[in-house]
Amino acid sequence: MDNPPRVTDPLGWGYSLANVIELLSACLEAVPTRRVLEVGSYEGELTRDLLAWADANDASVATVDPLPPKRLLELVAERPDLDLIEDTGMAALAGLDELPDSIIIDGDHNYFTLTGELEAIAGRAGDEPFPLLMFHDAGWPHARRDTYYAPDRVPEDQRQPLAHNVGLVPGEPGVSETRGLPYEWAAATEGGAKNGVLTALEDFIAGRPDLKLAVVPAFFGFAVIYDERAPWADKVAAIVAPWDDSPILHRLESNRVDHLVRNHGLAQEVHELRVKVNEQEALLNDMLESSAFAMAERVSKLRQRGEPIFSRRRISEVLDK
Numbered sequence: 001m002d003n004p005p006r007v008t009d010p011l012g013w014g015y016s017l018a019n020v021i022e023l024l025s026a027c028l029e030a031v032p033t034r035r036v037l038e039v040g041s042y043e044g045e046l047t048r049d050l051l052a053w054a055d056a057n058d059a060s061v062a063t064v065d066p067l068p069p070k071r072l073l074e075l076v077a078e079r080p081d082l083d084l085i086e087d088t089g090m091a092a093l094a095g096l097d098e099l100p101d102s103i104i105i106d107g108d109h110n111y112f113t114l115t116g117e118l119e120a121i122a123g124r125a126g127d128e129p130f131p132l133l134m135f136h137d138a139g140w141p142h143a144r145r146d147t148y149y150a151p152d153r154v155p156e157d158q159r160q161p162l163a164h165n166v167g168l169v170p171g172e173p174g175v176s177e178t179r180g181l182p183y184e185w186a187a188a189t190e191g192g193a194k195n196g197v198l199t200a201l202e203d204f205i206a207g208r209p210d211l212k213l214a215v216v217p218a219f220f221g222f223a224v225i226y227d228e229r230a231p232w233a234d235k236v237a238a239i240v241a242p243w244d245d246s247p248i249l250h251r252l253e254s255n256r257v258d259h260l261v262r263n264h265g266l267a268q269e270v271h272e273l274r275v276k277v278n279e280q281e282a283l284l285n286d287m288l289e290s291s292a293f294a295m296a297e298r299v300s301k302l303r304q305r306g307e308p309i310f311s312r313r314r315i316s317e318v319l320d321k
């Protein structure tokens with residue numbers, strides 16, 4: 001039997017597109033892709049899978065991140081053939097000599113940035129068919145709500161009103177101070193014009209009838225835009241059709257994010273309780289060491305004529321010493 005599929009960040013959020021690698025690589029093969037560009041690499045989870053795919057398919061990989069973490073730099077050291085562009089997606093796309101066959105966009109998840117990246121690709125494509133475009137975070141929480149890694153890279157009049165260090169909860173268009181998946185910078189309200197990843201994708205294809213959008217509602221939403229003028233369009237359409245807008249996947253994903261939010265809340269509660277217990281333990285340890293407490297215990301023992309109402313033995317038991 002084949003090995004079971006690799007599980008990325010077990011018990012984590014399932015943040016990486018590596019979670020949909022089978023589907024993503026089938027699309028890459030359909031094109032077929034000789035050069036693939038990833039915008040937004042983070043620690044290189046997907047990049048590693050892309051490199052493995054490229055090795056087997058005589059292709060090359062470039063990846064873009066303005067803030068490459070240590071693990072990504074280690075991957076670059078391991079794989080000198082990986083082209084790391086330390087810049088924003090918009091700048092990297094504008095600086096390319098020619099468009100790659102396939103582009104995966106998973107950088108800053110807001111309307112302004114994604115639209116800028118898409119327009120840069122459109123400008124380069126001119127009258128030719130677009131490359132295959134794939135995206136992450138076309139589902140909750142980013143579908144209809146901007147988030148920002150660096151809000152100052154987005155002009156203030158192109159930005160949603162911001163909320164800082166807040167929680168996002170499915171079905172709640174506002175933000176929470178106490179619950180939800182945490183985001184440093186998010187639009188204060190979900191929905192409305194020019195807000196979110198899916199809104200940007202829909203607006204981009206709206207005036208371009210050759211472009212088709214499919215959204216796979218799994219792992220925060222995997223989206224594909226393919227150009228019907230491209231010779232590979234039918235193959236990509238056939239690959240994504242069974243997954244596109246699948247009601248079963250919608251249900252699974254909604255169940256998954258509800259559990260993520262709940263687990264995140266529980267983990268936070270456990271953390272707060274741990275802090276409190278640590279304080280209580282420190283106080284009890286101080287009492288155990290205290291000569292004043294020892295004296296009080298002796299006085300209590302005399303008054304009670306037997307086991308005192310408080311004792312160092314009892315404290316040691318509670319502390320499990």
Ligand SMILES: C[S@@+](CC[C@H](N)C(=O)[O-])C[C@H]1O[C@@H](n2cnc3c(N)ncnc32)[C@H](O)[C@@H]1O
Pocket residue numbers: 015016017018038039040041042043044045046047064065066067068087088089090106107108113149150
């Ligand atoms: C969600 S992570 C990418 C995960 C990765 N693609 C995967 O599937 O494993 C998003 C990354 O985008 C980067 N990023 C933020 N703003 C960006 C921008 N304007 N252009 C490109 N990348 C950006 C962040 O530094 C972060 O590492």
